[in-house]
Amino acid sequence: MFKTDLPPLPVSLPGGRGYAIHVAALREVPRLMAEAGLRTGRCLVVTDTNVATLYQASLENALREAGWTPKTIALPPGEATKAPGPLQRIYDDALAWGIDRKTPVLALGGGVVGDLAGFAAATLLRGLPFAQLPTTLIAQVDSAIGGKTGINHAVGKNLVGAFHQPRLVCVDLATLSTLPSLEWTSGLAEVVKHAFIADVDFLDFLETNWPAVLARETGVVGEMVYRAAGIKAVVVSEDEREQGRRAILNFGHTFGHAIERVAGYGQFTHGEAVALGMRAALHLSHRLHPDLPLERAYRLARQLPVRNRLADLPEAALTQAMRFDKKVEAGTLRFVVLRRLGEAYVTSEASQADVEAAWAFAREE
């Protein structure tokens, strides 16, 4: 059994805005809120209807026992909820209920809930405190850490948003047991990405324990989540607003976002798109750094249980779609590539031929 009394992972930020990532059960949330300096009173829980069925009652009970008055807003699950309509619903319900500037918002769910609730918290009364209570693997190791919040726009994902740091993150590993397998796979793509960009020892760990990872063995999963979240915590501590180092977290994402855009949102999960995008990004890395052990890297990337449907997508459309990426600056495409396993950087030196070769490679089954 994996020990859950692990020390909190710190996210260091200037101006007293640092916070901790705790691996703890949801019933511990009121204690963690008190430790983070949040004052009891009303609090707003934002979740989706699937997660609400599983955890709303127990979270609300724990909050009430600690003296909080919670109100839960449960939205439809899925990416379509990261949109102006559901955001407006949170505004309407919160303001009609009555909140003040110290009312915390708790985001209970996956990346959609975290991004949406975080953006509502960023913009209600010009900023409410909030807590991330991630219940999916991708949220626990990635999206709930680092303060990126936002919604989608018809032109692209996450184009409207804000940086707004949580006051705490509480990772309850038990919530992973109920995760559908597609979401599990999506999360694994980000876990593998973290290893590729920052920690070759963690890459070894994943290679060694891959069958246990796929079988969701508790001990291995606990260590994996803790280490992956720790990588994210370090990177976002170094660069709060993505002006430099943090961009390495987008390894595979410039390709992945193009896949999602061309396929139509919802056709690929974000994790699937990233898994396939990493195949292209590994090839591009190898073009620029021929010493990179492509076979080893690609073997792990291919172990992600993702069906490769890239052949269905026109290559010209994929290349074109990359131009809409938020990371484009003054028309220049920038890519995250690996210099070696465990070390990534951003380059704008990839040629059109490099990019096309990367797409062609990724399309091969």
Next chain:
Amino acid sequence: MFKTDLPPLPVSLPGGRGYAIHVAALREVPRLMAEAGLRTGRCLVVTDTNVATLYQASLENALREAGWTPKTIALPPGEATKAPGPLQRIYDDALAWGIDRKTPVLALGGGVVGDLAGFAAATLLRGLPFAQLPTTLIAQVDSAIGGKTGINHAVGKNLVGAFHQPRLVCVDLATLSTLPSLEWTSGLAEVVKHAFIADVDFLDFLETNWPAVLARETGVVGEMVYRAAGIKAVVVSEDEREQGRRAILNFGHTFGHAIERVAGYGQFTHGEAVALGMRAALHLSHRLHPDLPLERAYRLARQLPVRNRLADLPEAALTQAMRFDKKVEAGTLRFVVLRRLGEAYVTSEASQADVEAAWAFAREE
């Protein structure tokens, strides 16, 4: 003639986010943008159709001559534009046109345009650089300085928003010559408020020069705007996110917001409501500090050419409406009061009787 080569007023903020308020003609904006470190390329101008008629062509010409590619979004004038629909229109137009994270947003207009365009800048691609080019008195001395941005909600004004600091503010005094008289009066209310809360010498200046102020004499107006903007710059430098001292800027506003709410938005201008709200706030200050020279203070407050229509509003509704103010914390009403002329602080010690007496006093013509 008032000299316009005044030194810029600095707003000091941590993390290299300080900026300057320049008193300069709009044609100087491209030079000021370059000084603020903005890189030429595309830039988005947000304005209203009234202001566009007067200044869009000359601003765009100046920008083009300096190498910028401007695109102007002109929205309907008026408070109704501080709403989700116009915000979405900015998102749609900006994203369809093509922006990147370094594309500046220029807010050309009054408080509505500044708040809306600033909020769009705060939330597009998680934050674009922006510049405030205020063309109304209230914007030049108050709303364009300090980084408050946002839109209204049916429950109340400015309930959705963000703190997002401009990279520069450019105050063109010439734009005041075209200002309708109702907007002039609204601005004067904030000017007088600044004097009340922070600068008794400036109060003397206003008393001495009041006829010239009402006649909009260029020299007096220039000095008035510069001094009033300077007060705002100092206060927001001391407290970026309204966690303390900055609250004194809300002198008269808890009452004023209640007036706007009860009358129905648009029935009173913000400045009218603040002018009347200050009468109540002065009375409340005097109840708590009997040494305050109420007659002198009230004389200046009454000189603001605002028609007192408070008698039309039910007093019970006004008292009730104050409970919706953003500054309410844990159900306690907090008021800004004067300890003496030129010195304000926040108190939660006003009794229900004090508040009712203040309303009753303000209602007397």
